[in-house]
Amino acid sequence: xxxxxxxxxxxxxxxxxxxxxxxxxxxxxxxxxxxxxxxxxxxxxxxxxxxxxxxxxxxxxxxxxxxxxxxxxxxxxxxxxxxxxxxxxxxxxxxxxxxxxxxxxxxxxxxxxxxxxxxxxxxxxxxxxxxxxxxxxxxxxxxxxxxxxxxxxxxxxxxxxxxxxxxxxxxxxxxxxxxxxxxxxxxxxxxxxxxxxxxxxxxxxxxxxxxxxxxxxxxxxxxxxxxxxxxxxxxxxxxxxxxxxxxxxxxxxxxxxxxxxxxxxxxxxxxxxxxxxxxxxxxxxxxxxxxxxxxxxxxxxxxxxxxx
Amino acid sequence: xxxxxxxxxxxxxxxxxxxxxxxxxxxxxxxxxxxxxxxxxxxxxxxxxxxxxxxxxxxxxxxxxxxxxxxxxxxxxxxxxxxxxxxxxxxxxxxxxxxxxxxxxxxxxxxxxxxxxxxxxxxxxxxxxxxxxxxxxxxxxxxxxxxxxxxxxxxxxxxxxxxxxxxxxxxxxxxxxxxxxxxxxxxxxxxxxxxxxxxxxxxxxxxxxxxxxxxxxxxxxxxxxxxxxxxxxxxxxxxxxxxxxxxxxxxxxxxxxxxxxxxxxxxxxxxxxxxxxxxxxxxxxxxxxxxxxxxxxxxxxxxxxxxxxxxxxxxxxxxxxxxxxxxxxxxxxxxxxxxxxxxxxxxxxxxxxxxxxxxxxxxxxxxxxxxxxxxxxxxxxxxxxxxxxxxxxxxxxxxxxxxxxxxxxxxxxxxxxxxxxxxxxxxxxxxx
Numbered sequence: 204x205x206x207x208x209x210x211x212x213x214x215x216x217x218x219x220x221x222x223x224x225x226x227x228x229x230x231x232x233x234x235x236x237x238x239x240x241x242x243x244x245x246x247x248x249x250x251x252x253x254x255x256x257x258x259x260x261x262x263x264x265x266x267x268x269x270x271x272x273x274x275x276x277x278x279x280x281x282x283x284x285x286x287x288x289x290x291x292x293x294x295x296x297x298x299x300x301x302x303x304x305x306x307x308x309x310x311x312x313x314x315x316x317x318x319x320x321x322x323x324x325x326x327x328x329x330x331x332x333x334x335x336x337x338x339x340x341x342x343x344x345x346x347x348x349x350x351x352x353x354x355x356x357x358x359x360x361x362x363x364x365x366x367x368x369x370x371x372x373x374x375x376x377x378x379x380x381x382x383x384x385x386x387x388x389x390x391x392x393x394x395x396x397x398x399x400x401x402x403x404x405x406x407x408x409x410x411x412x413x414x415x416x417x418x419x420x421x422x423x424x425x426x427x428x429x430x431x432x433x434x435x436x437x438x439x440x441x442x443x444x445x446x447x448x449x450x451x452x453x454x455x456x457x458x459x460x461x462x463x464x465x466x467x468x469x470x471x472x473x474x475x476x477x478x479x480x481x482x483x484x485x486x487x488x489x490x491x492x493x494x495x496x497x498x499x500x501x502x503x504x505x506x507x508x509x510x511x
Numbered sequence: 512x513x514x515x516x517x518x519x520x521x522x523x524x525x526x527x528x529x530x531x532x533x534x535x536x537x538x539x540x541x542x543x544x545x546x547x548x549x550x551x552x553x554x555x556x557x558x559x560x561x562x563x564x565x566x567x568x569x570x571x572x573x574x575x576x577x578x579x580x581x582x583x584x585x586x587x588x589x590x591x592x593x594x595x596x597x598x599x600x601x602x603x604x605x606x607x608x609x610x611x612x613x614x615x616x617x618x619x620x621x622x623x624x625x626x627x628x629x630x631x632x633x634x635x636x637x638x639x640x641x642x643x644x645x646x647x648x649x650x651x652x653x654x655x656x657x658x659x660x661x662x663x664x665x666x667x668x669x670x671x672x673x674x675x676x677x678x679x680x681x682x683x684x685x686x687x688x689x690x691x692x693x694x695x696x697x698x699x700x701x702x703x704x705x706x707x708x709x710x711x712x713x714x715x716x717x718x719x720x721x722x723x724x725x726x727x728x729x730x731x732x733x734x735x736x737x738x739x740x741x742x743x744x745x746x747x748x749x750x751x752x753x754x755x756x757x758x759x760x761x762x763x764x765x766x767x768x769x770x771x772x773x774x775x776x777x778x779x780x781x782x783x784x785x786x787x788x789x790x791x792x793x794x795x796x797x798x799x800x801x802x803x804x805x806x807x808x809x810x811x812x813x814x815x816x817x818x819x820x821x822x823x824x825x826x827x828x829x830x831x832x833x834x835x836x837x838x839x840x841x842x843x844x845x846x847x848x849x850x851x852x853x854x855x856x857x858x859x860x861x862x863x864x865x866x867x868x869x870x871x872x873x874x875x876x877x878x879x880x881x882x883x884x885x886x887x888x889x890x891x892x893x894x895x896x897x898x899x900x901x902x903x904x905x906x907x908x909x910x911x912x913x914x915x916x917x918x919x920x921x922x923x924x925x926x927x928x929x930x931x932x933x934x935x936x937x938x939x940x941x942x943x
Contacts, residue, residue: 251762253759253761253762253765296752297613297616297617297620297752297755300616300755300757301612301613301616304612304613304757304759314759314761315759316551316759316760316761316762317759317761317762318759318762319756319757319758319759319762320755320756320757321754321755321756321757322752322754322755322756323753323754324558324752324753324754326558326753327556327753327754330599334886334887335886337886338882338883338885338886338887341882341886342878342879342882342883345878345882346875346878346879349874349875349878350875353871386887386891387821387891387894389883389887389891390821390883390887390891390894390895393879393880393882393883394828394879394898396879397875397876397878397879397880397898398876400875400876400879401835401872401873401875401876404868404871404872404875405839405868405872408867408868408871408872409868412864437846438842440842441838441839441842444784444788444838444842445831445834445835445838445839447784448781448784448785448831448834448835448838449828449831449832449834449835451777451780451781451784451831452773452774452777452778452780452781452827452828452830452831453777453828454777455773455774455776455777455780455827456770456773456774456777456824456827458773459769459772459773459776460769460770460773460824461765461766461767461769461770461820462766463548463766463820464766464770464820464821464824467821467824468824471828
């Protein structure tokens with residue numbers, strides 16, 4: 204292992220700066236490009252049609268326009284360029300949906316069994332976005348409470364910082380690449396939240412164990428960084444192997460899986476990589492500094508108190 | 512000295528498991544309920560609104576509406592409909608595997624309010640004048656299907672027909688509407704090729720009877736639908752579609768095939784990795800993973816949960832989680848072996864020390880999954896359920912299953928002084 208003798212805490216500033224820069228870039232991206240929100244979070248109609256052969260977006264577009272709609276976006280996808288996704292601002296009603304389903308039979312040769320249509324009204328879109336936001340916040344709060352009880356507050360705090368860092372990074376990448384964000388994206392972010400915390404917890408668990416093994420209670424920054432370094436090194440193989448084993452099926456899903464869950468697998472792929480990075484290079488070093496700082500402040504306070 | 516008994520029991524357990532799995536896997540896979548994203552079908556979220564002004568939508572009206580929808584779905588013969596009431600006066604209807612989506616949608620949302628009107632669109636009779644559940648299909652002289660109804664009061668019908676028959680020819684019509692909307696008019700519709708109303712028979716004389724027939728230009732199918740709708744009863748509310756997804760049957764099937772194929776490749780890759788990296792420990796891990804996949808499916812079917820596309824992804828990811836528990840334990844055992852312990856004590860120490868870690872790591876993921884379940888909608892909910900089932904089952908198989916298997920081998924002493932079986936090089940072992 205190349206990292207076996209690597210001093211993670213010593214080189215922390217490089218990683219902190221790297222992550223801070225990433226986060227700042229992310230904020231800029233979000234402001235400049237925004238997110239490509241799918242109809243789940245706004246309103247409108249999404250039509251997916253799948254041909255038995257390569258399709259042309261022009262023909263599909265023409266057909267949609269013939270029915271009197273203006274496509275907001277038409278995207279060609281699929282390994283054989285056989286899937287076309289059209290997004291409309293209008294929310295189609297059931298007659299219009301029925302009409303749309305059968306419309307591609309003659310024009311592009313796609314039977315109604317190969318057409319998916321989803322509609323979302325503005326009200327529902329708002330509700331979905333609201334629920335998704337709550338889900339991330341509430342699960343973060345529960346996790347912090349759990350880690351606080353099982354470990355200590357500072358570890359809970361650093362775990363959440365690492366976790367939000369990961370979630371935000373995925374959002375940044377999606378903003379940069381303008382990948383459509385749908386409701387399944389939220390499931391992916393929450394899964395990453397789960398995995399990323401998983402990695403962090405395993406390292407913290409080692410820190411807890413290594414701290415207990417010490418004859419003397421650690422007090423200085425040097426001692427805490429030694430504990431953090433050792434714990435990271437001891438759990439490193441496991442962290443990397445676990446991510447590898449989870450990455451294997453994710454890569455398989457990315458290559459061979461259905462296009463319908465592509466957003467989900469892309470988010471997972473990015474999230475897993477950033478998750479292992481943050482739990483190795485961010486969470487534990489950050490904990491070492493915060494812990495040392497905390498003890499120092501405590502000692503100062505004690506020293507400031509008049510001796511009796 | 513190798514104790515053969517332990518190894519024999521290991522293989523005995525293996526054979527028993529293989530037999531159980533072999534005999535039950537077929538029916539289990541057969542009984543997996545597929546969600547509409549895999550099977551095709553559609554899902555509609557309705558906003559429930561009062562039918563008349565002043566009517567309040569209460570829990571009871573919602574329940575009545577669901578009962579009426581249920582009756583109608585029975586007509587469609589959909590095997591696994593899911594109807595649920597959601598916050599904010601909403602009703603979610605999921606119909607996986609429904610063939611004629613257009614018909615289903617129409618059947619669901621019509622209020623099925625039958626009205627008889629004159630040519631000026633004034634109501635003369637409505638649904639409340641009918642006897643409930645008495646609609647029937649009969650055939651006329653030309654052997655065409657017609658729908659017969661029974662009225663509550665013959666006198667009222669006599670009065671109504673008297674009034675209409677006294678109108679001049681061309682206007683002595685009784686227009687029969689299903690779901691008349693404000694603004695619809697007979698005069699406009701009668702000019703169209705395909706008018707909205709069902710039929711407009713002329714009335715020439717006073718009819719003093721309870722029996723009424725509707726003679727539209729019915730096909731057998733349309734007549735049956737009308738009869739069923741009338742017998743199922745009208746909806747007590749108006750329902751507006753606010754969210755809908757419809758998945759083509761072929762689309763869903765392709766998605767499932769692809770995803771399952773990807774899953775098999777992914778899981779095979781995991782197996783290979785484990786075998787290369789952890790050798791014998793990896794082999795034991797693979798055995799527990801197979802049991803894990805079987806159990807997850809069994810529990811999932813037992814819960815009558817619906818498998819969705821994200822659900823399959825969760826199952827595959829779950830394999831990753833289950834492997835993680837194995838990796839944590841095996842890494843720990845490797846470490847203990849490297850520190851110079853015997854295989855037996857390394858096994859004991861490794862197991863003891865890894866349990867807490869695995870527990871904490873899994874529980875935090877369950878927290879995220881539980882929140883997803885509470886706040887998620889259908890597809891996300893399916894994912895969350897699968898994730899929770901996976902984590903619980905993986906904890907049991909990876910911790911207890913793998914331990915039992917490995918314990919039998921360690922106890923047999925067949926692995927003694929063979930650190931290579933765990934992927935540890937002899938040179939890496941430090942002297943105590």
